[in-house]
Structures are given as C-alpha cells and as structure tokens.
Amino acid sequence: xxxxxxxxxxxxxxxxxxxxxxxxxxxxxxxxxxxxxxxxxxxxxxxxxxxxxxxxxxxxxxxxxxxxxxxxxxxxxxxxxxxxxxxxxxxxxxxxxxxxxxxxxxxxxxxxxxxxxxxxxxxxxxxxxxxxxxxxxxxxxxxxxxxxxxxxxxxxxxxxxxxxxxxxxxxxxxxxxxxxxxxxxxxxxxxxxxxxxxxxxxxxxxxxxxxxxxxxxxxxxxxxxxxxxxxxxxxxxxxxxxxxxxxxxxxxxxxxxxxxxxxxxxxxxxxxxxxxxxxxxxxxxxxxxxxxxxxxxxxxxxxxxxxxxxxxxxxxxxxxxxxxxxxxxxxxxxxxxxxxxxxxxxxxxxxxxxxxxxxxxxxxxxxxxxxxxxxxxxxxxxxxxxxxxxxxxxxxxxxxxxxxxxxxxxxxxxxxxxxxxxxxxxxxxxxxxxxxxxxxxxxxxxxxxxxxxxxxxxxxxxxxxxxxxxxxxxxxxxxxxxxxxxxxxxxxxxxxxxxxxxxxxxxxxxxxxxxxxxxxxxxxxxxxxxxxxxxxxxxxxxx
Numbered sequence: 304x305x306x307x308x309x310x311x312x313x314x315x316x317x318x319x320x321x322x323x324x325x326x327x328x329x330x331x332x333x334x335x336x337x338x339x340x341x342x343x344x345x346x347x348x349x350x351x352x353x354x355x356x357x358x359x360x361x362x363x364x365x366x367x368x369x370x371x372x373x374x375x376x377x378x379x380x381x382x383x384x385x386x387x388x389x390x391x392x393x394x395x396x397x398x399x400x401x402x403x404x405x406x407x408x409x410x411x412x413x414x415x416x417x418x419x420x421x422x423x424x425x426x427x428x429x430x431x432x433x434x435x436x437x438x439x440x441x442x443x444x445x446x447x448x449x450x451x452x453x454x455x456x457x458x459x460x461x462x463x464x465x466x467x468x469x470x471x472x473x474x475x476x477x478x479x480x481x482x483x484x485x486x487x488x489x490x491x492x493x494x495x496x497x498x499x500x501x502x503x504x505x506x507x508x509x510x511x512x513x514x515x516x517x518x519x520x521x522x523x524x525x526x527x528x529x530x531x532x533x534x535x536x537x538x539x540x541x542x543x544x545x546x547x548x549x550x551x552x553x554x555x556x557x558x559x560x561x562x563x564x565x566x567x568x569x570x571x572x573x574x575x576x577x578x579x580x581x582x583x584x585x586x587x588x589x590x591x592x593x594x595x596x597x598x599x600x601x602x603x604x605x606x607x608x609x610x611x612x613x614x615x616x617x618x619x620x621x622x623x624x625x626x627x628x629x630x631x632x633x634x635x636x637x638x639x640x641x642x643x644x645x646x647x648x649x650x651x652x653x654x655x656x657x658x659x660x661x662x663x664x665x666x667x668x669x670x671x672x673x674x675x676x677x678x679x680x681x682x683x684x685x686x687x688x689x690x691x692x693x694x695x696x697x698x699x700x701x702x703x704x705x706x707x708x709x710x711x712x713x714x715x716x717x718x719x720x721x722x723x724x725x726x727x728x729x730x731x732x733x734x735x736x737x738x739x740x741x742x743x744x745x746x747x748x749x750x751x752x753x754x755x756x757x758x759x760x761x762x763x764x765x766x767x768x769x770x771x772x773x774x775x776x777x778x779x780x781x782x783x784x785x786x787x788x789x790x791x792x793x794x795x796x797x798x799x800x801x802x803x804x805x806x807x808x809x810x811x812x813x814x815x816x817x818x819x820x821x822x823x824x825x826x827x828x829x830x831x832x833x834x835x836x837x838x839x840x841x842x843x844x845x846x
Contacts, residue, residue, distance in 0.1 A: 304742055307750035314735055314754075314764045330753055334524040340484040340491070343471045345460050349445050350488040352420065352460060356443070357388045361419035365393045366405060368425040368478070369570030371563045374578045375510030376424035376447075376482040379503045381583060383486040386499055392418070395575045398636060403691070403698070405430035414440035421445070425478025428452045428466075429691070434459050447485060449478045449516075450691070473521040475760075479510030480525060504532040505541060506582065512555050513563035517760030526555060526756045533558075540581045543590045547598055555756035568601035571636030607634045611641040615655060619645065624728075625717040626653040627710045633657040635665060639696065642669040650728060652676055652717065656706065663688070664706060668697045673727040679716060683709055732841050734767040734821045741795035748826035748835045763823045768792070768837070770817045770845045778805055786812060790820065790837065801839040808842045817845035 305313075320326055328334055341347050356363055365380050367373035377393045384391055396402065396409055404426045410433050413421060420443045423430070428448040434457035437444050444459040451465045462481060464474040476484070483503060490500050508529010511522055518526055533553040536542050541562075545553060548561050569578045573596070581593035611633045618628050626645055633641065633655065642655040646669045654676075656666035670676035675694040684690060686709050690699040701709070721728060757763040768790060776788035786805040789796045799822070801808065811818055822839040 304739070307744075307747040310736065310738070310742070310747060311750050311754065317735055329523075332527075334527055336524045337521050338472050340488040343462055343464065343481075343484060344466065344469050345462050346484070346488050347492075349447070349460050349462050349485065350492045352443065352445055353384070353422070353485075353489060354387075354493060356420045357384075357390075359419075360390060362390045362392070362417050363388065363420045363422060364413050364416075364418040365391075366409070366413075366421050366423045366426070367393065367395050368403065369395050369398050369575035370425075371513035371566040371578075372478045372510050373425040374566055374570075374575060374582070375479040375506045375513070377579050378582045379479055379482045379486055379506050379510075380422065380424060381579075382503060382506075383489060383499055386495055387489075387493060392416070393579060395570070395579065397574070398570055402689070405433040407433060407436055410437045410440065410442075413437075414442055418442055423447055424482045425449065428456060428461065428463055431455050431457050433457075447478075447481050449476050449481050451693070475517045475520065475522055477507075477511045477514040477516045477522070479507050479514070480516070480522065483507040483525070501532070502537075504529045505538055508533060509541075509558055509562060512558040512756070512758055513566070515559075515759045518555070518756055518758040519760045523756070523761065526758075530555065530756060538582070539585055539587070540583075540590050540593070543594050544581070544597065547594050555758050559758070564604075565597045565601045568604040569597055572600040572603050572607070572634075604637055604640075608637040608640050608644075611637055612644050615641055615645060616648075619649065621649065623649075623651060623714075624721060625714055626651050626655075627713060628654070629656045629658070629664065629706055631658060635659075638665070639667040639669065639698070642667050645669075646671060652679075654680075654713070656701075658703060659700075662703045664701050664703050666699045666701065668692070668699075670695050671727065673724065674717070674720060679713060679720075682716070683712055732767060732819060732821050732843060734765045736764065736766055738766040738768060738824075739795065740768060740771065740790060740792050740797040743797045743824055743835060743837060745826055745833060745835050748824050751824055752826070763825075765821050765823055765840065766837075767819060767821050768797075769819050771820065772815070772817060773812055776812050780805075788812060790818075797837050798834065799837040799839050801842075811842050811844065819843045819845045 315326060328336055365377050367377040381391060381393055394409060396406060405423060421437055422445045424447050426448060427446040428450050434444045446457050446459060446461045448463045464471050464476050486503055487500055508526045511526050516522055530553060533541060550557050550561055566578045569575050577593055577596045581590060584590055615628055615630050619626055626649060638655050638657060642653040645653045650671055652670040652674050654666055654668045656664040659665050668676045677692045677694055677697045680697060686701050686705040688700045692698055751764060771790040771792045773788045774791050776786055779785040779787060784805055785802050787800045790799050820839050820842045822837045824837055826833055826835050
C-alpha cells in the first residue's frame, strides 16, 4: 500500500512535474515565481502615460467589465492610483443597455465629463473604432486587457499579454492580473510604498480565481499570496460579504462558489457598480447596504436561473449532438449559467439564444472538453453582428432570420467532429490514479491539501475506486438530492458523499452490485472531529 507522499508525487509526475526545484516552488508557502512588470510590452510607456496625466492634473477614468475580473481590476487600479491623485473615476457599462466592452455612447459621456485618459481593464482589445472616437474627442486611451486581439488592434498604447510580439512569460494573466502588474509598475516608477501593491493582493487573488485562468506559474503565486491576504481579514467589505454567506475561511473553492457568484450577480441582475462601491468602501453603513444588494441580486439570479434552465430543458430531447436552442424570455444576465448547467447535465456543447426584439438574437455558448466552441462558431462568423470568447465559452448577437441556417450548419460540423473523435462524448470516467479505500485517510487528505489552491490548470486530483460495494446509504437535502454512503472493498471502507445527483445514480447506489466511481478526497471538521471524505463525481457499474 502506498503512503500519502508517494501518491502525491505520482500525481505530480503524471502532470509532468518531476524537477525538484519546480516541486519545491509548487509547495512553497512563499512562492517566488513572478515576473518584472516592465517585461510586458508597452508597460513602461503605459506607466509614464498614467504618471504624466497625474502630474498634469488630468482626469483619469478606469473603464472595466461587469464581471468579477472587471470589478476587481477597477478596484486594484482605483485603490492604487488614489495614493497619487484624487482626479479619478471609474465606469462599468450596463450589460443590458450597453453590452460588453467600450461603446461610443460611453466614450462621449466620459469626454463630456472632462476625462483626459481612459484606462480600460479586462476589455478594450477589440475597441478600434471607439478608441478613434475617444482620440477625436481629445482623450488619450491606454488599453489593458488579457483577451486575444482580433485582426486589428486599437491605435493606442496596448498592454495585453496575448498581443502579437509579446514575450512576457505568463500569457495567462487575468484582467485583474494585468491591472496588478500595472500597479506594480506605478509603485516602482513613482517610488510608492510596497504596501500599495501588497494591499491589492486580496483583490487580485479573488479576481484571478474568479476568471478561471490557469492557476499555474505566476498566477499560482498571485493566488497563494492573495488567499493569505484574504484570510487576514483586513478589508472590511470582504469580511462582511464572507460573513453574510457563512464563510469562515476563504479558499479558492469558496471564492469560486461563494464570493464570485455574488459579485457577478450584481452585473447579471442589476448594476456591477454596486460591487465596486462595496470593495472601495470602508464605511460600515455603505458596506452593509452594498452587501445586502449583492445578496439580493444573487437570490434573484438563482430564481431566474432555475426558471430559464427548466424552460430550456423542456426543449431538449437528449439525443442532440449539440444542444442549440432558441428560448424566449431568458434573462440575458443568466443565459450563460443556464447553458453551462445544460452542458453539465447532458455532456454536450450548448448554444442558447434568446430574442431581444427587432429581429435580433443574443446567444451564449458553453462547451465540453475537446470541442472548441469559439472555433466552431468562428467558422460561420459572417452571420454574427458581434462575436467573442474562447474555446469553452463564447457570446454573440445575430439576426433571427439566420438562426435555422446556422443551427443546421453547426450541427453538421459537430457530427463530423464526433465522427473523427468519438471519445469526446463517450462519457469516460476521467481520473488521474486508481486508489483503494484502505489508502484514503486524513494523512492523504492533508498531503493533497498542500497542492492547493485548486482551479483551472491545477485541478484537485481525481481518483478512481474500482469494484467497491455500498454498504450503507442515506439521502439528504430537502428533495433528497444528495446522498451519503460507505464504499467498501477488501474489508476497508471510506465515507462518500454525492452532491445534487442522487436521483441520477439511485439505481446503482441501491443495487448492491460492484461499482467504479471517481471523485476527490478532502477532509472536513464535523462536531470538532476531523474526518476524510470521498467526494463522488461519477459512478459506473463495475461489471
């Protein structure tokens, strides 16, 4: 039987990590993998532009996106720049009336408000015409983004780790990561105290996890220090929000499933500016009011999301190669979440569109591993009025009259993709290592915990238990949607829990036959006692 350290070393080796120095950095409580901000193309010129504007008394606007990455990006730069200027404002477009990115009406408004320099964060790399408009109106623009540029880029200073010619070692920075590197550059160029940078670690850690970028390389360093800062409890707004949603400790997991959904809910259901106001405030009354708004937005988001999911679900046969739907009345702020839930339910890529009036559809796509939904739709780019995204998620608008033609063409494309590689949808049990119930213990859970923070690019290890039998089970939850049971092999058992999918696997759980199951291993404190659990992901018959 393998000891816990052997198991962890084997997992790392399977992920291509065998160098002793790299492993030491990976596990270090004080990682050092970070890069000089001035290694980013145009960073020095961008910092000089900002500082020149400050010296000249110019008004600066930080223009961001309405998700957690955009919100934290705005807060990072606003908080940092407030040390050297008070001639500062910020702007987030409305998801509903303006849409993503820089828009002409906003540019004109900022010009009328006396803005001299627009700094975009987490957006702007495709805003070619909007930048020209801003320049015509006498404003300067600094684009900071982390999305892939299109064929044309704006004619201004651009800081984006994905732009052509960029040699910065980490092209996976989130938008808030780019904002943080700019803050590092400003701190050095203006000779500000290092606390100006350190005080932003909580925001950049939270935003980096929230944007689902790879938690490897420099991003892992950012998130490790960010989590440490978050758990010091020095930002009253984050303390208040954490308390309101019952978080005793902040981990990467409950950033993803607790803090970030509440931040995103503000932009999905109301005004993302409410989240910015929360994190920039130290006034207890303002903080309490803004937390209440985020809690209310998230509750409404859940209600509307469930309605949209059920409406879309009624249109799915279960036989589709790709679920491509037109659904009336889906709230624009939650369409992506509903599409993602359908994807998880059926293990199929999903494109969900909804009419917005005047013959226009807005659509969102979510994809499974192995299928690039951005590339799939980009091949039909002539039908889109707006289009953007990446391999696993995208968004677009199109004319309603083109819906059926696009649907037919995409379905044919997907059928051909599956014919070339059927494994994409075979529903295999995905895992990194076999494990026996006798090997699962507190020591192993603790050793695996040293691999955190988990997230994109550094997933919690998934194990396969083969030929186990269930000797006890108990359903939980108001609708018995969860189930706890004991999995046994060779007289050794482990406590297991399956969340949300109890009904799906009920016949296997109650059948008494040998089963194979995949899942993750973690410990928890229950009634003051530490115990280990196997968190089940998939179950198959062992025969």
